[in-house]
Amino acid sequence: MSQSSIFTRIINGEMPGEIVYQDDLVFAIKDIHPKAPVHILIIPREEIGMVNEIGQSNEHIAGRLLSVAAKLAKQFNLDKSGYRLVINNGRDAGQEIKHLHVHLLGGRRLTWPPG
Amino acid sequence: MSQSSIFTRIINGEMPGEIVYQDDLVFAIKDIHPKAPVHILIIPREEIGMVNEIGQSNEHIAGRLLSVAAKLAKQFNLDKSGYRLVINNGRDAGQEIKHLHVHLLGGRRLTWPPG
Numbered sequence: 001m002s003q004s005s006i007f008t009r010i011i012n013g014e015m016p017g018e019i020v021y022q023d024d025l026v027f028a029i030k031d032i033h034p035k036a037p038v039h040i041l042i043i044p045r046e047e048i049g050m051v052n053e054i055g056q057s058n059e060h061i062a063g064r065l066l067s068v069a070a071k072l073a074k075q076f077n078l079d080k081s082g083y084r085l086v087i088n089n090g091r092d093a094g095q096e097i098k099h100l101h102v103h104l105l106g107g108r109r110l111t112w113p114p115g
Numbered sequence: 116m117s118q119s120s121i122f123t124r125i126i127n128g129e130m131p132g133e134i135v136y137q138d139d140l141v142f143a144i145k146d147i148h149p150k151a152p153v154h155i156l157i158i159p160r161e162e163i164g165m166v167n168e169i170g171q172s173n174e175h176i177a178g179r180l181l182s183v184a185a186k187l188a189k190q191f192n193l194d195k196s197g198y199r200l201v202i203n204n205g206r207d208a209g210q211e212i213k214h215l216h217v218h219l220l221g222g223r224r225l226t227w228p229p230g
Contacts, residue, residue, distance in 0.1 A: 035228035054185045063178030070169045082205030086229045090197030093225045113150035114201045114229040
């Protein structure tokens with residue numbers, strides 16, 4: 001028996017969360033610990049755990065994550081000023097929730113290296 | 116008249132570069148200014164300029180970038196220890212080369228926030 005991820009519970013309305021986008025494959029919410037003026041998480045409906053699990057069968061979902069990132073960047077007026085997308089996989093990257101998510105950060109200058 | 120990007124010139128053999136992967140849609144090279152023990156760039160053959168330009172027509176290429184990231188993470192023994200994927204779009208993120216590329220960083224602990 002496996003429990004749904006916190007993200008799945010949010011999109012199912014079982015937990016509070018600020019949903020800013022949804023379609024047939026992915027949805028997006030605001031990060032509750034924002035690290036930039038705009039900090040959104042883009043998440044597949046399917047509980048793909050991490051980047052390690054992306055392959056030929058779910059490439060279309062991975063692609064949608066990025067096209068929705070572009071769409072949201074425009075919606076939040078980041079497309080001209082700029083933004084960074086980040087995906088953490090596993091321990092060394094500090095991935096906390098085992099449900100794939102793309103961080104979209106913008107509204108400030110982002111430094112290099114990225115952590 | 117527009118000149119090919121530095122990445123295109125590398126994959127065409129017109130400039131030196133360490134190519135670590137290529138298929139019909141994407142290729143990957145080592146970053147010449149690595150910010151982690153493993154630092155690879157995954158790049159579409161098509162000169163998509165930035166995330167802003169990802170949409171329905173090239174989602175499949177965007178998806179391939181991420182599935183190849185997963186493949187390379189395994190090849191470079193990062194799949195268990197962890198890694199971070201980063202895509203910079205525009206000024207605030209410090210995007211330097213106007214040819215979309217995914218940074219794959221691993222081999223050390225990555226801090227938060229990501230820049």
